Amino acid sequence: MGIEENEPPVLLTVSGPDKPGVTSSLMTVLAECGVDLLDVEQVVIHDHLTLGVLVRTAMPVDRLRAALAAPMTEHGMDLVLADDDEGRVRAPSTHAVVILGSPVSAESFGAVAAALAGQGGNIDSIRGVADYPLTGLELMVSVGEDAEADTALQKALGAVASHYPIDVAVERAGLSRRAKRVIVFDVDSTLIQGEVIEMLAAEAGREAEVAAVTEAAMRGELDFAQSLHERVRALEGLDAAVIDRVAQAIELTPGARTTIRTLNRLGYHCGVVSGGFRQVIEPLAAELDLDFVRANTLEVVGGKLTGRVIGEVVDRAGKARALEAFAAERGVPMEQTVAVGDGANDIDMLAAAGLGIAFNAKPALREVANATLDHPFLDAVLYMLGVTRDEVEAADAVDGVVRRVPLA
Numbered sequence: 001m002g003i004e005e006n007e008p009p010v011l012l013t014v015s016g017p018d019k020p021g022v023t024s025s026l027m028t029v030l031a032e033c034g035v036d037l038l039d040v041e042q043v044v045i046h047d048h049l050t051l052g053v054l055v056r057t058a059m060p061v062d063r064l065r066a067a068l069a070a071p072m073t074e075h076g077m078d079l080v081l082a083d084d085d086e087g088r089v090r091a092p093s094t095h096a097v098v099i100l101g102s103p104v105s106a107e108s109f110g111a112v113a114a115a116l117a118g119q120g121g122n123i124d125s126i127r128g129v130a131d132y133p134l135t136g137l138e139l140m141v142s143v144g145e146d147a148e149a150d151t152a153l154q155k156a157l158g159a160v161a162s163h164y165p166i167d168v169a170v171e172r173a174g175l176s177r178r179a180k181r182v183i184v185f186d187v188d189s190t191l192i193q194g195e196v197i198e199m200l201a202a203e204a205g206r207e208a209e210v211a212a213v214t215e216a217a218m219r220g221e222l223d224f225a226q227s228l229h230e231r232v233r234a235l236e237g238l239d240a241a242v243i244d245r246v247a248q249a250i251e252l253t254p255g256a257r258t259t260i261r262t263l264n265r266l267g268y269h270c271g272v273v274s275g276g277f278r279q280v281i282e283p284l285a286a287e288l289d290l291d292f293v294r295a296n297t298l299e300v301v302g303g304k305l306t307g308r309v310i311g312e313v314v315d316r317a318g319k320a321r322a323l324e325a326f327a328a329e330r331g332v333p334m335e336q337t338v339a340v341g342d343g344a345n346d347i348d349m350l351a352a353a354g355l356g357i358a359f360n361a362k363p364a365l366r367e368v369a370n371a372t373l374d375h376p377f378l379d380a381v382l383y384m385l386g387v388t389r390d391e392v393e394a395a396d397a398v399d400g401v402v403r404r405v406p407l408a
Contacts, residue, residue: 009038010055010064016077018049025071026053033059033067043127049077093124093140093173095153098384100375101166104135108164112139115156119143129388134375136383140173154370161372169371169384171355178386180354182332183263184323186341187274187281187295189218190359191378193251196276197231203242206234220344220364224275224315228296229308236307240300247280255379260288262382262392269330273322275314275345292329294322320348340381341365357381 014026023042030037030053039054057064065081072079099112116123121143130136143149154170161168171177188195201210210231217227263270271292274281278295285293296314299306312318319341327337339346339353344364350356351368358369359378366372373380382392 008056010035010057010061011082012053012055012068013080013082014049014051014053014072014077016049016075018044018047019075022049022072022075022077023051025075026051026068029068029071030055033057033064035059035064041125043125093142094149095121095141095143096171096173096177096386097139097141097157098129098169098171098371098386099137099139099166100130100134100168100373100380100383101164102134102375104137104166105164108160108166109137111160111164112157112166112168115160116141116143116153119149119153119156121153129383129386130392131389133377134380134383136380136389138383138386158372165374167371167373167375167380167384169357171370179336180338180385181267181336182269182271182323182327182330183338183340184271184273184292184326184349184353185339186319186343186346186349187272187276187284189342190340191253191256191272192284193253196246196250196280197235199246199249200238200242200277201231201234203246204234204238210234217345218343218362220347220362224345225313228275228313228315232298232309233307235298235305238305240303240305242305243277243279243298247283250280250284253376253378255377257288258392259379259381260290262379262387264289265394266387266391269326269332271326273314273319273326273339273349275319277309292326294318294326316345316348319346320352323349323352338381338385340378355385357384 014022035055035057037053037055042049042051061081068079099109101108113123121141123139123141125140127138128136129138143153157168157170185191195214198207198211198214201207213222213227213231216222217224260270269291271290272281272285274295276295278293278297281295282293294314296309297311299308299310314322323337323339324334327334334352335354337353338355338357339349340357340359341350342359342361342365344362346365347368350358350365355371356369358365358372360374361369361372371384379392
């Protein structure tokens with residue numbers, strides 16, 4: 001006779017010294033009792049095991065407890081059973097909160113916990129997602145299901161992050177969180193260090209002038225398309241060979257190569273959307289095995305830069321359109337997309353994405369992002385996505401050897 005779906009779930013929690021055979025023994029007894037498994041989660045911290053199993057059974061809780069008592073005692077484990085009538089079984093968590101720091105101090109974690117409590121939130125579980133080069137903790141929390149709860153939680157945790165040297169990301173829990181499949185990166189000062197147009201302008205002896213315009217545009221003080229044309233005019237007359245020199249001088253942001261390699265191996269479609277220049281970016285995109293590139297095109301006539309761009313300008317609105325086009329090309333809904341950037345011209349792109357991450361960003365972008373990262377490692381983006389350090393190391397393994405250094 002099957003188990004009725006209206007039978008209340010029962011939560012079993014087993015804890016004690018981690019040793020072989022505990023899980024096997026537990027599951028053997030549960031199989032003999034004919035229970036249905038609803039959820040299983042196991043955590044080991046410093047050789048101490050905590051194993052939670054949510055089951056549905058027609059057997060009275062007292063009988064199930066009696067069946068499990070002897071084998072669990074034999075393994076030196078403590079056993080707790082609780083059903084809905086005891087108020088111990090909770091609904092699924094509503095949000096995932098990721099905390100990153102170097103380190104995460106007890107004070108900063110306490111401030112996060114206090115902020116969650118202030119929003120009526122409960123921490124359902126905690127797991128470590130990273131221990132190097134940053135400490136990363138993922139909290140599954142229950143707060144509320146409405147949009148107002150999302151906004152209030154983002155604001156409360158954002159205030160904590162602004163007072164402590166930690167990064168905090170908040171995202172709705174559930175399948176959609178790990179169903180992200182398209183991710184796009186801004187290039188200048190995100191995927192790479194520095195601004196390509198300033199590197200080109202340095203060849204013309206006008207770097208400071210162009211850098212000032214770039215800064216104003218990234219802060220949102222100037223229209224991007226207008227500022228782009230103004231800066232590109234400073235390149236008029238340069239030999240086109242300068243493009244190759246600049247492309248070869250590009251330095252990736254620490255962790256960028258690891259990030260792209262890991263995402264590729266996890267099945268993401270990765271690309272770049274840039275207000276920079278296609279001629280410089282495409283060789284880098286090929287090297288990193290990116291799926292798509294959208295950027296501006298410098299006009300070259302007679303082997304010289306004309307000081308103009310040709311075709312549609314990839315500006316703030318253009319970046320969002322590019323993300324939408326890439327997602328449609330791969331058949332991925334927008335809620336399963338991620339965008340990472342640093343400046344005001346990334347605002348529309350991050351707002352359109354299912355998850356928008358501001359990386360060492362200007363204030364204008366931070367205000368609209370779902371998550372902010374102020375640490376210098378781009379692979380911290382992976383932890384925001386719920387990817388663990390073990391998964392990163394698996395992507396970095398070469399001939400069975402794991403490299404535990406942040407890679408460029």
